Amino acid sequence: MKRLLIAGLALALAGCGARESLAPPKGASLPVKPAVARSQPTSDDLLKPPSQTRPARSDDLIQSSQERRSDEFDLPPQ
Incomplete structure (x- = not known):
């Protein structure tokens, strides 16, 4: 039980490190x-995912009780 507590405490301390902005290591460049590109992207710009990574949904579900539009093309077979 004591080992589990110590391991949990060590894990909690390891996860609360200081958060700093990213920069290239000394002697290296971006x-x-x-x-x-019009200008050199910064490290924050490089970390932003492009919009193609997670596109917006085009088939939004109905969020509240709304009447659906009539579909003129939903015809019975002839």
Whole structure:
């Protein structure tokens, strides 16, 4: 029981480190500027996921009780 408590305390202390902004290591630089970019991206810019990573849903579900629109193309077979 004591070992489990010590391991949990060590794990909790390991997870509460200081959060600093990222920077390249000493002597290194950021990647080269992309050819189509207007300026050199910063480390924060490089960490933002592009919109293609998680696109917005186009088939939103009905959130509240709303009448559905009539579908003119939902015709019975002839």
